[in-house]
Amino acid sequence: MLIRPTVHDLRIIGFYLGRVFTIVAVAGLLPLTWATLGREWNPFGSFLLMIGVFAAIGALLIRICPGAERLDWSHGMVVVAVTWLVVPLIGAIPFALSGHYGSLLDAYFDAMSGLSTTGLSLVQDLDHLAPSLNFWRHLLHFLGGQGIVIAALVLFAGGGALTLYYGEARDDRVLPSVRSTARFIWAVALLHLVAGVLALGLAAWFVLGFTWERSLFHGLMIFFAGFDTGGFTPQSTSIGYYHSAWFELVAAVLMVAGAMSFGVHFALWWGGRKKLLANLETRTIVATFLVTMALTLFGLAAIGAYSNVAGLSRQGVFQILSAHTGTGFATVGPSELATWGGLAFGGLALAMALGGMASSTAGGVKALRVGLTVKAVANDVRDVLLPERAVVDQSYFQYQRHWLTSDLAKAAMTVSLLYVALFLIGAGVGMAYGVPLQDALFESVSAGASVGLSVGVTQPLMPTVLKLTYITQMWLGRLEFIAVFVLIGFLWSAVRGK
Amino acid sequence: MKRRIAAIGILGAFLSVISVGMAFAAEVTVADLIESPTAYAGQTVTVQGELIGDYGFRGNGFMWTQLDDDRYAESPVVEGGPLTGGNLGIGIQMPADLGEGLSPPGGYRLAGPIVRVTGVFKYHSQDRQGETYLDVEALEVVTEGRRIEEHPLPFVVVLGALLVLVAFWLHWSHRSPAALP
Numbered sequence: 046m047l048i049r050p051t052v053h054d055l056r057i058i059g060f061y062l063g064r065v066f067t068i069v070a071v072a073g074l075l076p077l078t079w080a081t082l083g084r085e086w087n088p089f090g091s092f093l094l095m096i097g098v099f100a101a102i103g104a105l106l107i108r109i110c111p112g113a114e115r116l117d118w119s120h121g122m123v124v125v126a127v128t129w130l131v132v133p134l135i136g137a138i139p140f141a142l143s144g145h146y147g148s149l150l151d152a153y154f155d156a157m158s159g160l161s162t163t164g165l166s167l168v169q170d171l172d173h174l175a176p177s178l179n180f181w182r183h184l185l186h187f188l189g190g191q192g193i194v195i196a197a198l199v200l201f202a203g204g205g206a207l208t209l210y211y212g213e214a215r216d217d218r219v220l221p222s223v224r225s226t227a228r229f230i231w232a233v234a235l236l237h238l239v240a241g242v243l244a245l246g247l248a249a250w251f252v253l254g255f256t257w258e259r260s261l262f263h264g265l266m267i268f269f270a271g272f273d274t275g276g277f278t279p280q281s282t283s284i285g286y287y288h289s290a291w292f293e294l295v296a297a298v299l300m301v302a303g304a305m306s307f308g309v310h311f312a313l314w315w316g317g318r319k320k321l322l323a324n325l326e327t328r329t330i331v332a333t334f335l336v337t338m339a340l341t342l343f344g345l346a347a348i349g350a351y352s353n354v355a356g357l358s359r360q361g362v363f364q365i366l367s368a369h370t371g372t373g374f375a376t377v378g379p380s381e382l383a384t385w386g387g388l389a390f391g392g393l394a395l396a397m398a399l400g401g402m403a404s405s406t407a408g409g410v411k412a413l414r415v416g417l418t419v420k421a422v423a424n425d426v427r428d429v430l431l432p433e434r435a436v437v438d439q440s441y442f443q444y445q446r447h448w449l450t451s452d453l454a455k456a457a458m459t460v461s462l463l464y465v466a467l468f469l470i471g472a473g474v475g476m477a478y479g480v481p482l483q484d485a486l487f488e489s490v491s492a493g494a495s496v497g498l499s500v501g502v503t504q505p506l507m508p509t510v511l512k513l514t515y516i517t518q519m520w521l522g523r524l525e526f527i528a529v530f531v532l533i534g535f536l537w538s539a540v541r542g543k
Numbered sequence: 544m545k546r547r548i549a550a551i552g553i554l555g556a557f558l559s560v561i562s563v564g565m566a567f568a569a570e571v572t573v574a575d576l577i578e579s580p581t582a583y584a585g586q587t588v589t590v591q592g593e594l595i596g597d598y599g600f601r602g603n604g605f606m607w608t609q610l611d612d613d614r615y616a617e618s619p620v621v622e623g624g625p626l627t628g629g630n631l632g633i634g635i636q637m638p639a640d641l642g643e644g645l646s647p648p649g650g651y652r653l654a655g656p657i658v659r660v661t662g663v664f665k666y667h668s669q670d671r672q673g674e675t676y677l678d679v680e681a682l683e684v685v686t687e688g689r690r691i692e693e694h695p696l697p698f699v700v701v702l703g704a705l706l707v708l709v710a711f712w713l714h715w716s717h718r719s720p721a722a723l724p
Contacts, residue, residue, distance in 0.1 A: 070710070085651065090699035097706025104713035142699060144620050170620040172595045172611055172630045175651040253607070254599040263597075280596050280609065281630035288607055288634050288674055356673025377675075380577050505628055 049542030050535060054120065056110040061124045062131075063106030065194055069132055070099035072188060076139070080177035088177045091139035098135050122531035125194055129520055129528075133157040136185060143178055145169050147505045150512055157516050159185030161523035162406055164276020164373035164497020165488075165515065167505050171281045176262060179279045183269035189523070190273025190303070190406035191234045192227075226307070233310045234272070237302060241268040244295050252291045263287075271299035273406045276373025276497030284374040290359060296374060297366055304330075304370035304401030308444065317444070325441045326402055329416035330369075337396035338365045344388025361389075364498070368396040371407035373497020383484060383500035394487055397496045398468060408495025408522050410464045414457040417441070421454035463526050467493040467518055474514045475502060493518040568661045573612045573631045576664060580675065584666035590677065591659045591685060592616050595632065595649040598642055606642035610635050610660065610677070611649070621652055622691045635660060637679035646688030657686040 073096040080089035116124070133156035140152035151167040158165045159182050168174065168182075246264030249255045255263065266279045280286040284296060302310075312321050321327050342361045351357040360376055367374045375382065385393065400409015420441055427437045439449050447453075471489025476482060480502050488502040492515040503515065521529050568587040576583055576590075592612030599607040611632040618624030637660070649655025662679035665671070 087693050087696050087699075090696045090703060093703030093707065094699050095703070097703040097710065100710030101706045101713070104710040108713050142696065144623075145626075147626055169626045169628060170613075170615040170624075170630060172609075172632065173615060173619040173621050173649060173651060173653075175621075252601070253597075254601045255597045259597050280632075281611070282609060282632055282634065285674075286596065286609060286634065288636075288671070288676060290672060351667050351673045353669050353673075356667055356669065359672035360667075378577060381580070381675075505626070 047538045047542035050539050057114050057116060057120050058123050058127070059106045059110035060114075061116060061120070062127060063103045063108075063110065065124070065128050065132075066099045066103030066106065066135075069136070069188070070096045070103060072184070073099060075184060076177050076181040079180050080175070083175075083177055085175045085177045088139060088143065088175045091142040092177070092181070094142070095135060095138040098138065102135075119531055119535060122528040123535050126524060126528040126532035128194055129160065129524060133160050133185075136160070136181075139178055139181055140168075143175065145171070145174055145178075150509065151505060154512050154516055155182065156185060157519050158497070159183075159275065159277060160189035161495050161519040162186050162190045162273050162275040162371070162408070163492060163495045163519045163523075164270065165492060165499055165503045165519075166277060166497075167503065167512070169505055171279075174279075176279075179266060182277050183266045183275070183279075186273040186275030186277060187234070187269045190275065191231060229311065230307050233307060233314075237272050237299070238268060241272055241295075241299050245292070245299075248289070248292045248295050249287075252289055253287060267292075267296055268299060271296045271372060271374070272303040274300060274303040274371040274373075274401065274408070274495070275406075276367075278374065282378070283376070284363075285376040285378070293359075293363055293376065297363065300366060300370040300372045300374070303372070304405050304407040306402035306404040308404060309402065312444070320442075320444055323442050325416040325420065325443050326413040329419070330402060330412035333396070333399050333412065333415065334365075334369050337369060337392045337399070338362060340388050340392030340395070341365045341385075342392075344390065344392055345385065347388060348384075348386065350385070350389070365393060365396050368393050368496060368498055369399065369401070371397070371400050371409055371494060371496045373491070375498055379499045379501035382498065383487075386483065390483060390487065393498070394490050397487075397490045397494045397498065398464065400494050408493075410461050410494075413443070414461050417449065417454060417457040418461055420449060421458070424449065460525060464493065464522070467521060471514055471518050474511055478508050478511055480511075488515070489518065493522040495519060495522050573610070573633050576633060576677075577631070580664075580666045583664045586664055587661060587680075588664050588677070589659060589661045590633070591657065592632075593649050593657055594645065594655040594688075595630075598645065598648055600639055600642065604639050605636050606639045607634060607636050608642070608648060609633065610658070616649075616654075616657060619649070619654060619691060621693055622654075623694070634674075634676040635662070635679050636676055637662070637682060641679065641682045645684070649688065652691045652693055654689050654691055656684050656688040659683045659685055 073092055077089065077092040077096060080092055133153055137149065137152035137156035140146050140155055141149050145168050146152040146155070147169065154167050242261065242264040245267050246260045249260035249263045250257055263279060269275065270277045278284060278286065284293060309321060312318060342357060345351060345357055345361050351360060363376050398409055399415055400411050401407025403411045403413040424437050424439060431437065440446050441449050468486070468490045471493055472486040475485030475489060484500045484502050487500050491498050568589045571583060571588045571590055573590060573592065590610060590612060592610040593616035594608050595611045596609045601607065609632045611630050613631040614627040615624060615630060620626065646656045647653060660677065660679045661681040662677045665678050666675050667673045668676070
């Protein structure tokens with residue numbers, strides 16, 4: 046029997062939503078300050094309005110839903126799912142008022158893409174966009190990548206942290222408590238922020254010859270987008286704008302760091318490096334990266350895209366790294382990417398779909414699920430082939446030895462299949478609007494796996510239904526389904542429950 | 544004397560070949576280069592557009608920047624220009640001396656100089672590990688860059704400030720014991 050949510054349930058959810066909105070309002074002070082310092086008065090007004098809306102709604106929710114009671118599992122999931130729907134909506138206000146978007150939906154699309162660290166964009170005349178607005182686009186990557194709800198956990202004590210943490214698609218607890226883990230995640234991010242901006246800024250200054258102010262600006266933007274595997278860039282030609290192998294190399298290091306789980310970061314900082322090499326997840330991601338890279342490079346060689354090995358390697362490897370980490374930076378334009386047919390297309394699409402490590406900022410199925418699925422299938426095959434009395438080792442190593450139970454294997458396979466379904470549905474909608482199969486599939490995988498590489502389907506004039514489809518894919522893909530399904534169940538219970 | 548005459552003759556022939564090449568450079572748009580890159584690969588082409596983003600003087604005698612030839616080059620969105628889709632740009636490399644003295648590149652509230660550049664279209668360049676760009680040999684400034692005025696939105700500022708005040712009042716009155724029932 047479905048139980049209708051009570052006013053008490055709504056109050057708990059409202060209270061935590063109020064807290065999260067208040068945190069985002071505080072985060073909005075950063076672009077507001079930027080706009081003030083840069084005397085960008087129109088963006089200043091739009092940021093003030095956005096902060097006002099976040100703060101007013103947040104304060105109102107805390108006022109009418111008083112009392113920090115412990116969240117249960119479903120409350121936490123609903124908070125996360127609603128947060129990830131509403132924050133981009135209010136966060137889109139500065140975009141919508143900038144005049145650079147064709148509609149509110151386009152602005153919402155970009156805000157969702159930013160927050161979900163996807164990187165697909167419907168912005169127009171990006172090259173004349175105000176720096177503070179560009180900063181907000183990229184800051185959304187940072188907030189979404191690190192987890193805005195996790196930010197709330199760091200700043201506010203309170204019950205129910207675990208459910209919020211899992212709701213944002215994280216399942217690595219590197220420290221005993223969720224709150225200390227959340228603090229560790231933000232500490233890692235802030236340390237990388239300093240090092241990353243410095244490295245990129247120096248590369249832009251010394252190698253590219255930019256002014257120091259612009260070097261810092263580009264360094265900051267590319268850091269946010271690279272480390273949080275987002276994919277936005279401050280100029281219209283993506284990372285290809287820089288025309289520098291050195292700059293791409295620094296960006297690539299950050300992309301890899303972003304695609305690593307925080308468990309790996311923890312192990313790299315506090316020992317346990319040897320265990321990393323034995324981890325199922327590490328081995329899986331290395332294997333899938335090598336396979337997809339080989340496919341892509343063979344494919345590019347087969348179509349004769351590049352006349353020398355240096356070109357093939359630099360362009361091919363960067364694109365596959367961008368796809369596999371879920372970043373979405375591109376050194377080739379969408380129209381050229383669309384010509385990468387056959388094996389190159391297969392390798393790139395597969396890399397996007399597989400994604401990075403669990404509990405990282407990358408999207409996609411994730412290496413741990415792929416590894417568990419492959420291991421479970423291999424175990425089943427062994428079970429059939431070996432004599433009945435033979436015992437098949439049902440364990441796997443991930444920092445320590447775990448049992449690969451049928452429940453765990455089922456959970457990994459279920460989420461993997463959900464991703465496949467998500468990719469196929471998105472591709473189907475694209476095809477219904479006349480997009481060729483290959484392009485429709487590529488764009489759908491890119492949206493669903495939070496990547497952001499595009500073959501040109503995503504553009505301001507694409508049909509509204511397709512925009513809505515990609516927005517939904519970005520939302521579902523980033524939250525890895527569960528929080529969204531709980532929200533749907535919660536709404537269903539409100540309608541049909543007793 | 545003979546050597547000097549021969550050298551002048553060779554130089555003259557070289558310059559005339561270059562100038563003939565320039566004169567016959569195909570007038571193209573960035574869209575043409577993006578849509579049919581192989582058709583123009585290695586050819587000398589002329590493109591007109593706005594210099595945008597940054598001027599990167601790399602210390603090796605070359606300067607890099609981006610040239611956009613979309614509608615925004617003439618009428619940016621900040622100035623109230625119509626929305627016509629994404630930007631259309633291509634990276635350009637030119638001898639540093641060509642880039643000296645140019646007005647600042649386009650950006651926010653800044654229309655970059657409109658230039659006509661002639662150079663070789665490098666598609667998947669072997670020298671630069673597969674990059675695609677325009678190797679510019681000649682540049683002519685058509686229009687100097689200019690500042691763009693933006694129309695202020697006072698209503699948005701007032702509304703935003705009011706909402707922030709409301710939020711503060713809600714928080715403050717919530718915490719104040721006097722406000723509690």
